[in-house]
Amino acid sequence: MALELNVNGVDYHLEVNPRLRLLDVLRDHLGLTGTKEGCGEGECGACTIIMDGVAINSCLLLAHQARGKKILTVESLAQDGELDRLQKAFIDNGAVQCGYCTPGMLMSCKALLMRNPNPSEEEIRIAIEGNLCRCTGYTKIIRAVKDVVKK
Amino acid sequence: MKDNLKYVGKDIPMHDISEKVAGKIKYAGDMQLPGMLYAKLVLSDIAHGRIIKIDTSKAEALAGVVKVFTYKNSPDTRYNSHKWYVGLEVLEDEKLFTEHVRFIGDRVAAVIAKDRYTAERAAELIEIEYEPLPVITNPEEAIKDKGYSISRKEIKSGNPEDIINRAALVFEDRVETPKVHHAAMETHVCVAAPGPGGEITIWTPCQVVFQVRLIAAEVLSMPLNKVRVIKTTMGGSFGGKGQPVLEPVCAFLAREVDAPVKLQLDRTESILATRTRTATIGTIKTAVDQEGNILARDIHMLVDTGAYFTNGDAVSMAMGKKAFRLYRIKDQKYVADVVYTNTPVGGACRGYGSPQIHALSEIHMDNIARALKMDPAELRLKNLVQPYDLDPIGGPALGNARVIDCVTKGMEAFRWKERWQKPQNPGRYVRGVGMACATHGNGYHGGYQDFITMSLRMTEDGGAYLNAGIHDLGCGTVTTMKQIVAEVLDIDVDKILAPEADTLVSPFDIAGTQASRVTFVCGGCAMKVSEMVKEKFIHYASKIWACKPEDIKMENGTVYKDREKDQKLTYGEMIILIQKKFQDDISETYTYTSPANPAVYAVNFAEVEIDTYTGLVRVTDVLAVHDIGKAINPGFVEGQIQGAIQMGIGLALTEEIKADRNGNISGDRFSKYHVINAPDMPDVKVLLVEEGDEHGPFGAKSVGEISTCAIAPAIVNAINAALDINVTSLPVTPEKILKALKNKRERQQTETILV
Numbered sequence: 001m002a003l004e005l006n007v008n009g010v011d012y013h014l015e016v017n018p019r020l021r022l023l024d025v026l027r028d029h030l031g032l033t034g035t036k037e038g039c040g041e042g043e044c045g046a047c048t049i050i051m052d053g054v055a056i057n058s059c060l061l062l063a064h065q066a067r068g069k070k071i072l073t074v075e076s077l078a079q080d081g082e083l084d085r086l087q088k089a090f091i092d093n094g095a096v097q098c099g100y101c102t103p104g105m106l107m108s109c110k111a112l113l114m115r116n117p118n119p120s121e122e123e124i125r126i127a128i129e130g131n132l133c134r135c136t137g138y139t140k141i142i143r144a145v146k147d148v149v150k151k
Numbered sequence: 152m153k154d155n156l157k158y159v160g161k162d163i164p165m166h167d168i169s170e171k172v173a174g175k176i177k178y179a180g181d182m183q184l185p186g187m188l189y190a191k192l193v194l195s196d197i198a199h200g201r202i203i204k205i206d207t208s209k210a211e212a213l214a215g216v217v218k219v220f221t222y223k224n225s226p227d228t229r230y231n232s233h234k235w236y237v238g239l240e241v242l243e244d245e246k247l248f249t250e251h252v253r254f255i256g257d258r259v260a261a262v263i264a265k266d267r268y269t270a271e272r273a274a275e276l277i278e279i280e281y282e283p284l285p286v287i288t289n290p291e292e293a294i295k296d297k298g299y300s301i302s303r304k305e306i307k308s309g310n311p312e313d314i315i316n317r318a319a320l321v322f323e324d325r326v327e328t329p330k331v332h333h334a335a336m337e338t339h340v341c342v343a344a345p346g347p348g349g350e351i352t353i354w355t356p357c358q359v360v361f362q363v364r365l366i367a368a369e370v371l372s373m374p375l376n377k378v379r380v381i382k383t384t385m386g387g388s389f390g391g392k393g394q395p396v397l398e399p400v401c402a403f404l405a406r407e408v409d410a411p412v413k414l415q416l417d418r419t420e421s422i423l424a425t426r427t428r429t430a431t432i433g434t435i436k437t438a439v440d441q442e443g444n445i446l447a448r449d450i451h452m453l454v455d456t457g458a459y460f461t462n463g464d465a466v467s468m469a470m471g472k473k474a475f476r477l478y479r480i481k482d483q484k485y486v487a488d489v490v491y492t493n494t495p496v497g498g499a500c501r502g503y504g505s506p507q508i509h510a511l512s513e514i515h516m517d518n519i520a521r522a523l524k525m526d527p528a529e530l531r532l533k534n535l536v537q538p539y540d541l542d543p544i545g546g547p548a549l550g551n552a553r554v555i556d557c558v559t560k561g562m563e564a565f566r567w568k569e570r571w572q573k574p575q576n577p578g579r580y581v582r583g584v585g586m587a588c589a590t591h592g593n594g595y596h597g598g599y600q601d602f603i604t605m606s607l608r609m610t611e612d613g614g615a616y617l618n619a620g621i622h623d624l625g626c627g628t629v630t631t632m633k634q635i636v637a638e639v640l641d642i643d644v645d646k647i648l649a650p651e652a653d654t655l656v657s658p659f660d661i662a663g664t665q666a667s668r669v670t671f672v673c674g675g676c677a678m679k680v681s682e683m684v685k686e687k688f689i690h691y692a693s694k695i696w697a698c699k700p701e702d703i704k705m706e707n708g709t710v711y712k713d714r715e716k717d718q719k720l721t722y723g724e725m726i727i728l729i730q731k732k733f734q735d736d737i738s739e740t741y742t743y744t745s746p747a748n749p750a751v752y753a754v755n756f757a758e759v760e761i762d763t764y765t766g767l768v769r770v771t772d773v774l775a776v777h778d779i780g781k782a783i784n785p786g787f788v789e790g791q792i793q794g795a796i797q798m799g800i801g802l803a804l805t806e807e808i809k810a811d812r813n814g815n816i817s818g819d820r821f822s823k824y825h826v827i828n829a830p831d832m833p834d835v836k837v838l839l840v841e842e843g844d845e846h847g848p849f850g851a852k853s854v855g856e857i858s859t860c861a862i863a864p865a866i867v868n869a870i871n872a873a874l875d876i877n878v879t880s881l882p883v884t885p886e887k888i889l890k891a892l893k894n895k896r897e898r899q900q901t902e903t904i905l906v
Contacts, residue, residue: 017268033181034174036386038336039418043821046336074174087172091164094786097794098625099171100336100386106172125829132821134334134387135625137793138829 008076022066023047023058034074034103045131048104049073055111074103086148093144097135105131109145158637159849162786163644166629179340179354179383184411190404191270193260193277194424195252198493198814200281202250209276215269217408221260222250228370232394233462235362242460253458254493255814256423286493288810290455293490302489304467308543309482314447318438324515327880328507329807331428334826337386338421341397344411350377351402356385358393359663360652370399382652385624390499396425419819426498429466430455433511443523443530447482454489457496463489470504475544476750477590478534494810505591505860513587513864514879547597550749553778553840557754561776565756583873586756589860593853594668596748603673604658607680608738613708613723614646620657622664627787632677634783635848639681641705667853674848676743683739691729747846751853752778755861759869766885770800773835780844780852792858793835799862800827804882
């Protein structure tokens with residue numbers, strides 16, 4: 001199946017199996033392995049990407065459903081070699097341990113900040129309710145997002 | 152304890168955090184090797200049976216399938232993946248692929264194909280016919296069956312039976328803890344590739360490379376030197392990736408098809424077919440006097456190791472020993488019976504039995520306090536161990552055990568006295584507080600051999616290279632080691648290279664990241680080898696400058712003679728001079744044997760809010776107080792504790808891999824297995840008691856495991872106290888709470904009628 005995708009501002013023309021999920025195309029065809037798979041059923045959020053400004057689980061979407069949409073993955077956050085302020089805040093607050101949930105976590109938080117630059121703590125918690133993390137207990141992640149809001 | 156520390160005690164970011172936030176870091180699942188094939192496991196879908204017929208022909212006929220493996224064309228070797236060093240005697244009962252399946256999730260076959268979709272499709276085409284065998288999933292049935300009841304362990308000090316028989320006040324409880332999934336976000340994964348000389352290289356997110364090498368070599372009948380294991384970035388483990396589950400399988404497959412093979416499990420496979428927290432049914436009996444002093448205690452643990460033995464004995468002993476190291480109890484008996492069941496396999500899980508034994512002892516302590524109408528914190532203060540107490544069963548001395556400080560400081564910070572027994576709100580939502588204590592260890596000293604070899608070299612540009620078989624599980628081990636080296640040598644942390652374990656190039660380490668040994672034992676080695684390198688450097692510097700060694704000062708990457716600061720050289724310049732003049736390398740290799748195994752302590756205070764209509768519980772506040780000795784990196788310590796609390800809340804309230812009578816599992820995916828998410832997670836406050844341990848590097852003790860050992864009982868105690876019920880079966884689900892409330896109402900009505 002021919003597939004045209006716009007990922008991180010780049011137009012791709014691909015030939016892929018129609019059964020593939022967006023997650024598979026990102027990882028296996030575009031080499032964007034920052035996006036992770038943790039459950040395959042939309043429960044853990046490790047595969048979160050931003051599609052037309054909304055955070056979604058790329059494991060629940062067939063790749064062709066992303067036609068004509070603008071996809072952003074974690075690889076898009078850093079610009080010209082400089083990390084995004086959200087990524088910097090994750091570093092400053094020690095919001096990362098094993099790092100496996102981090103890309104999805106970042107994308108959920110980024111989508112939140114894109115639509116609401118001044119979220120409350122409750123709004124931050126709700127924005128990442130679909131992103132599971134086993135390492136951090138979320139405290140430092142929430143602190144990092146609050147830091148971005150403050151600045 | 153050293154003062155004026157420059158690197159230790161500071162929040163230095165994790166070594167790979169920039170790559171992690173950029174999404175650039177590679178996990179094993181991200182690896183691509185030329186010509187790599189993909190494996191898919193076929194798991195048993197019945198809990199007990201024998202394969203009568205297995206037909207792989209349709210799978211083999213599918214285009215893109217390379218080969219199918221079953222018990223018919225794989226080694227018959229039995230092994231135990233718990234075996235972490237060569238001389239360890241263990242019960243060997245597992246095989247790569249079995250014809251006698253013992254649980255839903257047992258490995259029956261593997262398909263290798265050119266891509267993973269083909270492998271998945273082919274796996275579905277394998278037809279298996281089983282002769283079903285009787286299924287036992289309940290450990291209390293298993294203990295009555297000779298084939299399932301496998302081992303008994305006993306520890307005893309004094310004469311508890313006599314005292315309990317004579318005592319006026321004896322209390323008894325029964326506490327159940329469930330099988331739990333580690334829920335690392337990275338599912339189990341492994342890549343293996345054969346080399347031209349018949350060697351195999353295994354890339355794996357593991358905790359002990361030398362254990363992976365040992366198990367793979369044993370199963371494949373290969374010399375240790377032909378198996379190379381490289382630890383990859385760890386996407387979370389918590390003990391779940393401690394025992395090599397996939398590695399021997401993947402290595403075998405790669406060797407047989409002579410190509411690189413990737414084997415990655417999905418979530419359900421990770422839950423069913425790897426390892427779980429060992430389930431327990433504990434009974435406990437304690438004799439106390441009127442003031443609440445413990446006179447004697449008798450503990451029995453029924454330990455459900457699942458379908459394979461793995462660490463059944465070790466985890467039973469580990470939890471038993473803890474019972475002697477929290478309270479001063481001279482007369483105590485601990486007996487554990489280990490049983491098989493036709494359920495997922497038990498193994499290491501953060502705390503290694505401590506969360507289970509402390510769930511039993513700490514819920515019980517609160518029940519004693521209630522019966523005696525005492526403040527449960529005060530009851531504990533009467534009985535807790537004190538600094539430098541000895542272990543009554545001859546285990547390692549407790550060291551600078553500061554659990555009493557943890558309780559008193561915690562009570563103050565949590566405002567325990569105000570919050571405990573506050574008049575109950577009779578409305579729908581009820582709040583209450585609870586607390587619990589726990590102890591854990593620092594390595595294997597006293598139980599098993601515990602040593603590690605490290606090499607440290609100062610480089611010509613003033614950096615340092617620490618070569619050691621360390622495994623960062625995402626806790627910051629690499630940075631922690633660098634901070635220790637930096638502190639001794641006074642070098643910028645960023646100038647230190649400390650790669651992770653690779654059996655080809657790392658010096659030997661006997662035990663890897665297990666038993667809460669890394670900071671205490673490996674950190675102790677890093678400190679010692681750094682001191683040796685420093686001494687060597689100073690020795691030569693003093694010869695070059697013709698002065699006494701004590702006149703040489705090392706500061707922030709530069710070296711100078713006392714009082715002649717203007718004539719300083721960088722470390723690198725001095726090393727070049729030493730190389731020229733003495734033809735020697737500023738490096739040392741040292742094998743450090745752990746000198747001690749002090750106890751470490753955590754005291755958790757929790758507040759819960761219970762919806763009495765639905766039985767739903769929210770944990771609204773947690774304070775974790777830790778006897779840490781010294782935090783090498785306080786931010787990492789805080790992170791460990793906050794994550795561990797999340798895991799413990801799950802154990803208390805929501806997480807369970809539950810088998811029905813036929814061995815069918817509920818909770819086999821995240822939509823049915825509830826890991827606590829951000830809105831349900833309280834802000835965890837951390838309070839550290841840093842009184843230093845004489846044997847730990849800069850006084851440091853462990854944190855990774857102890858941090859998850861006290862929270863579940865603290866929460867259960869809060870619920871029971873708030874509702875005046877006594878639920879002692881974990882997880883405390885809404886159903887159990889509603890049932891207990893109903894029983895309480897009926898009891899009260901009966902009492903009213905009787906009155």
